[in-house]
Amino acid sequence: MNYTPKQPDNGVNVSQVHPLKDFTTLLAGVTVFVVFVYWVLGFTIDIVVDHLPDDFETSIELVDSRLVGMETQASEPLQALVNQLSKCSSITKTPQVFLAENPEANAVALPNNQIWVYQGLIDKLETENGLAFVLAHEISHFQNKDHLRAMGRGLVLAGVSALLLGSNSDLTNILTPGSIIGEANYSQARESAADAEALSILHCHYDHVAGASEFFNAMLKEDRQDFRDVHLLSSHPNPEKRVAELEQIAEEKGFNSLTKELKPLPELLSQ
Amino acid sequence: MVQLSILFGLIVIGYVFGRIAENNHYKSITQREEVYLRLPCTTNKLPLQTERKILRSEMVRGDVVISVDYFKRIVAGLRALVGGNVTTYETLVDRARREAILRMKERARGADEIVNLRIETSSVFKGQQGQVGSVEVIAYGTAVFYRAVLD
Numbered sequence: 001m002n003y004t005p006k007q008p009d010n011g012v013n014v015s016q017v018h019p020l021k022d023f024t025t026l027l028a029g030v031t032v033f034v035v036f037v038y039w040v041l042g043f044t045i046d047i048v049v050d051h052l053p054d055d056f057e058t059s060i061e062l063v064d065s066r067l068v069g070m071e072t073q074a075s076e077p078l079q080a081l082v083n084q085l086s087k088c089s090s091i092t093k094t095p096q097v098f099l100a101e102n103p104e105a106n107a108v109a110l111p112n113n114q115i116w117v118y119q120g121l122i123d124k125l126e127t128e129n130g131l132a133f134v135l136a137h138e139i140s141h142f143q144n145k146d147h148l149r150a151m152g153r154g155l156v157l158a159g160v161s162a163l164l165l166g167s168n169s170d171l172t173n174i175l176t177p178g179s180i181i182g183e184a185n186y187s188q189a190r191e192s193a194a195d196a197e198a199l200s201i202l203h204c205h206y207d208h209v210a211g212a213s214e215f216f217n218a219m220l221k222e223d224r225q226d227f228r229d230v231h232l233l234s235s236h237p238n239p240e241k242r243v244a245e246l247e248q249i250a251e252e253k254g255f256n257s258l259t260k261e262l263k264p265l266p267e268l269l270s271q
Numbered sequence: 272m273v274q275l276s277i278l279f280g281l282i283v284i285g286y287v288f289g290r291i292a293e294n295n296h297y298k299s300i301t302q303r304e305e306v307y308l309r310l311p312c313t314t315n316k317l318p319l320q321t322e323r324k325i326l327r328s329e330m331v332r333g334d335v336v337i338s339v340d341y342f343k344r345i346v347a348g349l350r351a352l353v354g355g356n357v358t359t360y361e362t363l364v365d366r367a368r369r370e371a372i373l374r375m376k377e378r379a380r381g382a383d384e385i386v387n388l389r390i391e392t393s394s395v396f397k398g399q400q401g402q403v404g405s406v407e408v409i410a411y412g413t414a415v416f417y418r419a420v421l422d
Contacts, residue, residue: 005308015358026349171348173278
């Protein structure tokens with residue numbers, strides 16, 4: 001038998017695809033798919049939430065102040081304000097409002113018809129009008145059932161990533177940005193919608209909308225870097241944009257935003 | 272964000288170092304293959320030169336373990352979602368097999384030829400979550416030493 005010595009051929013067993021090209025194509029393709037699945041499921045959740053009965057959420061008790069390690073207490077002046085503002089909205093059940101011991105400047109709308117106002121937010125405000133806008137914003141979230149939408153989307157995101165990627169946490173991490181951008185986009189739109197409705201509630205209650213942007217202006221004054229961070233990824237539009245939007249809406253709807261008759265914070269709160 | 276930057280850092284490290292290691296390895300493989308080209312190596316059961324007398328024969332083997340890098344693993348993970356050729360692992364397995372054969376030939380120094388070549392591949396860390404896997408290849412065969420031709 002004739003034996004011919006020969007070098008192994010490189011081209012047959014090894015594909016001549018550049019690994020980076022392979023990587024980018026795969027990553028882009030899978031990201032598009034994940035975003036698409038997420039978008040479709042998110043859309044479905046919106047439809048489901050729109051058809052939920054009004055008393056649905058009173059049957060879920062997911063949030064307990066003890067679980068998040070925050071002391072909360074009922075606050076009379078806050079509740080009184082919420083009661084009045086609720087009359088100007090279309091919600092049927094007045095939310096319960098609690099003051100939470102937390103230095104962060106924030107307020108949240110939670111399932112089970114609760115609003116938590118963090119002490120840090122009260123500290124930033126000087127007028128009742130500014131506070132009323134924040135509360136009206138949270139009331140609008142209830143009106144739009146945004147908290148249920150957010151919860152549904154959170155569950156869907158967790159479910160989809162668990163199903164698709166299993167426990168492969170590296171893949172989960174690498175595919176997360178796509179869904180976060182989609183989520184941030186959606187969330188920012190909901191926040192803007194809540195801002196617009198809050199302005200209408202404010203106009204209905206005070207007959208003017210002056211002082212609405214007090215909180216945003218206070219945040220801007222602090223010039224906090226995390227507020228100016230990547231806005232593509234954040235859940236809320238940046239404060240500058242929100243102030244501008246509020247001004248625009250006030251102008252379009254003919255709300256009076258120039259009056260100087262701002263009420264001071266209720267005494268119990270300003271202490 | 273922090274988690275994501277760590278992840279991309281690992282991918283970049285995996286890519287850069289994996290690429291350097293791979294290029295160097297291929298360079299060394301081609302050089303050594305050139306050198307050992309004179310030692311015939313076949314999967315035949317019988318030696319090529321049937322007319323010659325065999326002095327002795329011995330079993331020789333070459334063994335190598337090569338690790339996957341982080342970049343390759345991520346690409347393979349993405350590939351696993353959609354299916355298709357895992358091209359990033361092709362170079363890995365190719366290198367391991369050629370290296371194993373070269374080591375076997377190095378072991379068979381002085382032999383006239385190697386017959387009955389066999390190659391086996393297995394994966395170290397198989398099935399373990401979160402582990403960067405390695406490929407192990409063993410090549411073995413029978414080295415044949417002919418009696419010197421005296422004429």
